[in-house]
Every structure is written in C-alpha cells, then in structure tokens.
Amino acid sequence: MQQRISIFQVDSFTDTVFKGNPAAVCPLMEWLDDSTLQNIAIENNLAETAFFVKTGMGHYKLRWFMPHGEIDLCGHATLASAWVILFELHSEWNKVTFDSLSGPLVASKCSNGCIELDFPSAKPILHQDPDEIKKVLAQAFSLTPKEIYTSRDLILIYEKEEQIRNMKPNLDILKNLPYLCTVISAPGQNVDFVSRVFDANAPTMQEDPVTGSVHCSLAPIWSHKLKKKELTAVQLSERTGYLHCEIKGDRICLRGHAVLYLKGEIII
Known part of the structure; x- marks a missing residue:
C-alpha cells in the first residue's frame, strides 16, 4: 500500500526565494525506518532533509539526514522545520520545542517575522x-x-x-x-x-x-x-x-527569516 508524506522545501536565512540555504522538511505521523528516511534524503538530493514527529503540544522529535547519513545538528534545516510548524501547520503558535541529538532546541517567532533558534554554544x-x-x-x-x-x-x-x-x-x-x-x-x-x-x-x-x-x-x-x-x-x-x-551564557540565539519554495507529497 502506497504512503503519502507531505514535503516542504524552505529557503532558510533569507526572505528571498533562491537565496539562503534550501532544506526539505517532512512532517511524519510516526517514524519510518531509518533506511526509508535515508532514501528520501538521497532522493531529495539537498544538503539536508529534516523529519519530525509530534510528541506533545508544541513538542516534536527532530532528525536531520544528509544524503550520506544522519547528523547531530543542522541550523538551517531546524529553521526550516520551525517555519513549517509555526507558519504552515500551526500558525497560531509562537514557539516550538524540538528534541534532538543535540538536546532540546527551542524555536520562537519574532515580531519582525523571523524565527529565533536557541542552540548550544560550541566554545571554539x-x-x-x-x-x-x-x-x-x-x-x-x-x-x-x-x-x-x-x-x-x-x-x-x-x-x-x-x-x-x-x-x-x-x-x-x-x-x-x-x-x-x-x-x-x-x-x-x-x-x-x-x-x-x-x-x-x-x-x-x-x-x-x-x-x-x-x-x-x-x-x-x-x-x-x-x-x-x-x-x-x-x-x-x-x-x-x-x-x-x-x-x-552557554547558549547562542540565532535569528533568521525563511521562505517557502515548494510543497507537495512524496509517494512511497
């Protein structure tokens, strides 16, 4: 039986299409097996594809895949995921929290239309x-x-x-x-x-x-x-x-705009 999955392509850290960094975002009702997630990322052929599953009100589990494997943190794909949730799926919300391999990541709407991401500092x-x-x-x-x-x-x-x-x-x-x-x-x-x-x-x-x-x-x-x-x-x-x-402190707040380029369905 075929499965249909929504897909969005969002240009992050820009307010202009064809600028910034493009990421694919796939909201899921439940997790697919890792090989399917990886194949979707390969098929998308973008630097990163983000997948998330809702775990509670305003809370999601977020994962990022490059064509060659899963990674533990991706700023522009997190921004793209937050944009999809806060501007497409739940425009009434002002904040979303992601559980990730890098710990909890909070994304919030700003008054100027951008999104603020709360990330851990890397301390070079x-x-x-x-x-x-x-x-x-x-x-x-x-x-x-x-x-x-x-x-x-x-x-x-x-x-x-x-x-x-x-x-x-x-x-x-x-x-x-x-x-x-x-x-x-x-x-x-x-x-x-x-x-x-x-x-x-x-x-x-x-x-x-x-x-x-x-x-x-x-x-x-x-x-x-x-x-x-x-x-x-x-x-x-x-x-x-x-x-x-x-x-x-030991956190970095990154703010940036994002713009929708594409939305559709994956059929697998």
Whole structure:
C-alpha cells in the first residue's frame, strides 16, 4: 500500500526565494525506518532533509539526514522545520520545542517575522600550535590566516571581508584534515562578521550556502573580539544568507527569516 508524506522545501536565512540555504522538511505521523528516511534524503538530493514527529503540544522529535547519513545538528534545516510548524501547520503558535541529538532546541517567532533558534554554544579553542597546520593551509589558501580556532570545525580568521569574498581554496588539500568543515571568517564592512564554509569531503556541493550551526562557533569568537553580545553576520556564498546572533551564557540565539519554495507529497 502506497504512503503519502507531505514535503516542504524552505529557503532558510533569507526572505528571498533562491537565496539562503534550501532544506526539505517532512512532517511524519510516526517514524519510518531509518533506511526509508535515508532514501528520501538521497532522493531529495539537498544538503539536508529534516523529519519530525509530534510528541506533545508544541513538542516534536527532530532528525536531520544528509544524503550520506544522519547528523547531530543542522541550523538551517531546524529553521526550516520551525517555519513549517509555526507558519504552515500551526500558525497560531509562537514557539516550538524540538528534541534532538543535540538536546532540546527551542524555536520562537519574532515580531519582525523571523524565527529565533536557541542552540548550544560550541566554545571554539584557539589553536596553540598552528605552525604545522599553517603549512597545509598555505597550500590550500592563498593567504595565511591571522588566527586558527578549532571546534568540530577548523576556523580561520582573516583581517578583511574582501579576503573572504575573493578566496578560491584548493579543497583537495583539505580532505584529510580531521574536521567536519573548514570555515573562513573576517570582520564585515556592513555587518559584524562575514564567513564562508567548505566541506572538502562533500560528494557534490563543497561550499555550504548558509550554515547556522557554524555560527555557534563563530559568534563566541567575534563576541570576544568585538566586545558585543549581539552580532550581525553574512555568509558570503553564492546564495548568501543573513543571521543575527546573540550570546546568552552557554547558549547562542540565532535569528533568521525563511521562505517557502515548494510543497507537495512524496509517494512511497
């Protein structure tokens, strides 16, 4: 017997279709087996597909799948999931709580129409012995970074936005580094900081359009440097994305808009 599943495609961290980062969102009545979830993510062929099941009033279990497997946190797909619930399924609600592999994640409507996500801070560490890795980075990038931080990602700090915008890295050199992504960042001209995010091991799209979870590492770095708790940010991918970050203790509040591109049904 065929099963019909609703699907939404939402562009996150933008208010314009074809910008930001696209994610597929599939609300479920109950969980499908993991192989089916994975096959849906493969078929969608987007960076992430989010699935959620309602567990109580205003509470959902949320999972994220890339085409090559499940991941433990995804900012833009969480924003997309919150948008589907708060603007499509339950527009009367102002808040939703997700249970996830990264713990509880709260998403709230803001007065300006954006959504605020409450995420854990990643607390990146300044690399204490960067000389060896700088040899690798000198081959991968045309410029040596001013500072290097590590979390789940490798974060390279530069001096100017123009350097970030014009960077053309040799990603093959980065494939053997023990980090999820390589992030380059600098102070912004019209915002507090800018960034770009690369996944050298991604099978297709090796530059991520907008990466909410990376800002859980970037926001603490720039908060310390700029002596500010609230920061504005732009990810300078081809699609571009805009974020507002606020430091609240060991949590990071990420705010951004989202826009619906597609809704329909999956038939399996």
